[in-house]
Amino acid sequence: MLENNYFLENEDLKQHFESLIDWDEIVEAFEQGFSDKKEYEKTGKEEFALAPGSKEEAIEFYRSVLESAGEIAGKEVAPFAQKMDAEGLIYEKGKVRFPKEMINAVNQVKEAGILPYSIGRKHGGLGLPCTVQAMLMEIFSRADGSVAIALGCMNLAETIERFGSQEMVESYVPKMAAGELCGAMALTEPNYGSDLPNLQTKAIKGEDGVWRITGAKRFITHGCGFDDKPSIILTLARTGSPTSGARGLSFFLVKSEDVEIAGIEKKMGLHCSPTCEVVYENTPGILIGEEGYGLVKYSMAMMNGARLSIAGQAMGIGAAAYYEAKKYADEREQFGKKIRNIPAVKKMLDFMDREILAMRSILQEASRSIDLYHWKSEKMKENGIDEREIKKDDSLKKWEKLANLFTPLSKYYITEQANKIAFDALQIHGGAGYTYDYDISRIYRDVRITNIYEGTxxxxxxxxxxxxxxxxxxxxxxxxxxxxxxxxxxxxxxxxxxxxxxxxxxxxxxxxxxxxxxxxxxxxxxxxxxxxxxxxxxxxxxxxxxxxxxxxxxxxxxxxxxxxxxxxxxxxxxxxxxxxxxxx
CATH class of the missing domain: 1.20.120 (Four Helix Bundle (Hemerythrin (Met), subunit A))
Structure with missing residues (x-):
C-alpha cells in the first residue's frame, strides 16, 4: 500500500475541501450561530472546549481532524492492512479475538482525539458535519475497510442521541464517545434479509416492566463488540402480532453481554470485521422511543446514515484500488515501456481517474444535503426553535427531499463504480494481482460487499x-x-x-x-x-x-x-x- 498522508496527498479530496465545498452554507447550517462556543464561554463545560467560534475556526478545526486522520490512516494503518487481513479473526467459545495491529490502529485514532467524529459535542464527541464525516470514512477506508467499519460502529450513537430517553443518552452516549463501548445494528434475521417488515424476533413486556427478546439475528457487524469493549446492540424486534407487519416492530437497546454470539461468518473479504450470529433468549432490552415505530422511524433513520457511510467506505476502497493500479502501471515494464503507456491500460486508468472525481462529487453532494436538512434541523431543535417553525422552513423541505434521493443514489453509484475500478485495477496488475503478494487482491475482495450490504x-x-x-x-x-x-x-x-x-x-x-x-x-x-x-x-x-x-x-x-x-x-x-x- 502507498504510505503517505491520505488527506494531504489526495489532490482531489484536498481540492474539495479547499475550493469546491461551500463552507459558508455548511458552517452556517451546522454550527447555528456557533451556539456550542457560546455555551462554552457561558458555562466553561469542557466538552465544548474545541467548538469553533467563527467560520475560519470551524474550517481550521475540520482541517486539523482530516490531517490527523490522513496521517494515521496512511502511515499507521495502511502498512499493516495486509498482515491484518492474513491473520483475520479468531472465534472461540462465544468470544472474538482481533489482530493486535487492528487494536493498535483504533487506539491510535482514540489517542488522537478523533474517534467520536459523529457524536455530538455535548456528549463528548467532535460534532462534525456530514461533509467532513464522509471524508473521514473515505480516508480510513482507503487504509483498511475493516478498521473503518470498527470506527463507524463506535460512532453508532446518533440513533440514541435522537430518539433515546435522557437517561439512556446519559448512560451510553458519553461512553461511546470515550471509546468504552462499541455499537451494532441488529436488523437482519436468518430468513429475513431486506424483508424487514416480516422479521420474527419477538419482544414481550413482563409484569416487571422489562422487555425480553427471543430470536436470532444474522450478519450483525460487531455484535460481539470490539476487543475488550462490549457493544450496545440496536435491535429490531416484533412487539405486535406475527402478522402485524412494519407497524408491529419496535426498537431496543441490548447489551452484548446479555446475548450469545453463536459464531462469526467466514467471509470472502473484510477478514477483520466480525459478522456475527446473535442469539437472544429472554434477553432484556430497553425500548427506544415509542413502541411500533422501530422500522418506519428509527431503523430507517439509522439505515440512511449507514448507507451514506457505506458509500464513503466504497469511495475509500475504490480510491485505494485506483492508486495501487496507478503505482503498478508506473513501475511495471512490458514491451520496452511502462505499461501506463500501453493504450489499453491507459484507457482503464483514465476511466478510473474521471470516475473517482464523479464518485466523490455525488458523495459530497449527498453529504451536503444531509447537513442542510438533517443536521441543520437537529441543531435548530437544540437551540430551542419550535418544531412547528422548523417544519415550515422551505429550504429544509427541499433538502430533505434531495437527501432522501441522493442517499440511495450515492450508495448505488459509488459502490458499483468502486467494484468496477477494483476489477480493472486487478486486471492492470495481471497475474501478480491474483496473488496475495499485492494489496489489490485484498482490495478486490473487500470492495465486493459494498454494493450488497445495507441494501443492494x-x-x-x-x-x-x-x-x-x-x-x-x-x-x-x-x-x-x-x-x-x-x-x-x-x-x-x-x-x-x-x-x-x-x-x-x-x-x-x-x-x-x-x-x-x-x-x-x-x-x-x-x-x-x-x-x-x-x-x-x-x-x-x-x-x-x-x-x-x-x-x-x-x-x-x-x-x-x-x-x-x-x-x-x-x-x-x-x-x-x-x-x-x-x-x-
Missing part, C-alpha cells in the same frame, strides 16, 4: 426511482435542483444534450402502463439521472477553480459527460424498447 444496488434503485419520476415532473424537486444549479454556470453542450436525453427517457418511462415493465427499466432511468446530476456537480465545480488544475479537471469532466452521453442514449433505447414490446 437493486434496493437502492427501488428507493430512488420514485424521487426521480416525481422529481423530474414539471414542478419536481429534482428538476428544480438541476435548473438552479445549472443557472450558476454556463453548461457545456454535452451536459445540455444529456439533460435533454434524460427528459426524453423520463417521458417514455412515465408513459409505460405496465408496472412490471417500469420495474425492469427502473435502473436505466436511475442511472441516467445519476449521470446527469454528477455532470452538473462536476461542471459547477469548475467555476470555482483556475489555472492548470482547472484545465486538467475540465478535460476529465468533458470526457465523463461524453461517457454519459453514450450511456444515456443506450438507456433511452432500452426504455423505448420496453414500451414497444409492451405494445405488441
Amino acid at each position: 444496488t437493486q434496493l437502492q434503485v427501488v428507493a430512488a426511482i420514485g424521487g426521480i419520476v416525481t422529481g423530474l415532473g414539471a414542478k419536481g424537486i429534482l428538476r428544480q435542483y438541476l435548473d438552479e444549479e445549472m443557472s450558476l454556470f454556463s453548461p457545456s453542450r454535452e451536459l445540455l444534450e444529456n439533460y435533454k436525453k434524460l427528459e426524453e427517457s423520463h417521458t417514455i418511462y412515465t408513459s409505460l402502463e405496465n408496472g412490471s415493465s417500469k420495474d425492469e427499466v427502473a435502473f436505466e432511468l436511475v442511472e441516467s439521472a445519476t449521470r446527469v446530476i454528477i455532470g452538473v456537480i462536476l461542471e459547477r465545480g469548475l467555476k470555482k477553480m483556475d489555472g492548470n488544475s482547472k484545465k486538467e479537471r475540465a478535460a476529465l469532466v468533458r470526457f465523463y459527460n461524453l461517457d454519459s452521453s453514450a450511456l444515456l442514449e443506450y438507456n433511452k433505447i432500452r426504455i423505448q424498447n420496453k414500451k414497444e414490446v409492451a405494445l405488441v
Whole structure:
C-alpha cells in the first residue's frame, strides 16, 4: 500500500475541501450561530472546549481532524492492512479475538482525539458535519475497510442521541464517545434479509416492566463488540402480532453481554470485521422511543446514515484500488515501456481517474444535503426553535427531499463504480494481482460487499426511482435542483444534450402502463439521472477553480459527460424498447 498522508496527498479530496465545498452554507447550517462556543464561554463545560467560534475556526478545526486522520490512516494503518487481513479473526467459545495491529490502529485514532467524529459535542464527541464525516470514512477506508467499519460502529450513537430517553443518552452516549463501548445494528434475521417488515424476533413486556427478546439475528457487524469493549446492540424486534407487519416492530437497546454470539461468518473479504450470529433468549432490552415505530422511524433513520457511510467506505476502497493500479502501471515494464503507456491500460486508468472525481462529487453532494436538512434541523431543535417553525422552513423541505434521493443514489453509484475500478485495477496488475503478494487482491475482495450490504444496488434503485419520476415532473424537486444549479454556470453542450436525453427517457418511462415493465427499466432511468446530476456537480465545480488544475479537471469532466452521453442514449433505447414490446 502507498504510505503517505491520505488527506494531504489526495489532490482531489484536498481540492474539495479547499475550493469546491461551500463552507459558508455548511458552517452556517451546522454550527447555528456557533451556539456550542457560546455555551462554552457561558458555562466553561469542557466538552465544548474545541467548538469553533467563527467560520475560519470551524474550517481550521475540520482541517486539523482530516490531517490527523490522513496521517494515521496512511502511515499507521495502511502498512499493516495486509498482515491484518492474513491473520483475520479468531472465534472461540462465544468470544472474538482481533489482530493486535487492528487494536493498535483504533487506539491510535482514540489517542488522537478523533474517534467520536459523529457524536455530538455535548456528549463528548467532535460534532462534525456530514461533509467532513464522509471524508473521514473515505480516508480510513482507503487504509483498511475493516478498521473503518470498527470506527463507524463506535460512532453508532446518533440513533440514541435522537430518539433515546435522557437517561439512556446519559448512560451510553458519553461512553461511546470515550471509546468504552462499541455499537451494532441488529436488523437482519436468518430468513429475513431486506424483508424487514416480516422479521420474527419477538419482544414481550413482563409484569416487571422489562422487555425480553427471543430470536436470532444474522450478519450483525460487531455484535460481539470490539476487543475488550462490549457493544450496545440496536435491535429490531416484533412487539405486535406475527402478522402485524412494519407497524408491529419496535426498537431496543441490548447489551452484548446479555446475548450469545453463536459464531462469526467466514467471509470472502473484510477478514477483520466480525459478522456475527446473535442469539437472544429472554434477553432484556430497553425500548427506544415509542413502541411500533422501530422500522418506519428509527431503523430507517439509522439505515440512511449507514448507507451514506457505506458509500464513503466504497469511495475509500475504490480510491485505494485506483492508486495501487496507478503505482503498478508506473513501475511495471512490458514491451520496452511502462505499461501506463500501453493504450489499453491507459484507457482503464483514465476511466478510473474521471470516475473517482464523479464518485466523490455525488458523495459530497449527498453529504451536503444531509447537513442542510438533517443536521441543520437537529441543531435548530437544540437551540430551542419550535418544531412547528422548523417544519415550515422551505429550504429544509427541499433538502430533505434531495437527501432522501441522493442517499440511495450515492450508495448505488459509488459502490458499483468502486467494484468496477477494483476489477480493472486487478486486471492492470495481471497475474501478480491474483496473488496475495499485492494489496489489490485484498482490495478486490473487500470492495465486493459494498454494493450488497445495507441494501443492494437493486434496493437502492427501488428507493430512488420514485424521487426521480416525481422529481423530474414539471414542478419536481429534482428538476428544480438541476435548473438552479445549472443557472450558476454556463453548461457545456454535452451536459445540455444529456439533460435533454434524460427528459426524453423520463417521458417514455412515465408513459409505460405496465408496472412490471417500469420495474425492469427502473435502473436505466436511475442511472441516467445519476449521470446527469454528477455532470452538473462536476461542471459547477469548475467555476470555482483556475489555472492548470482547472484545465486538467475540465478535460476529465468533458470526457465523463461524453461517457454519459453514450450511456444515456443506450438507456433511452432500452426504455423505448420496453414500451414497444409492451405494445405488441
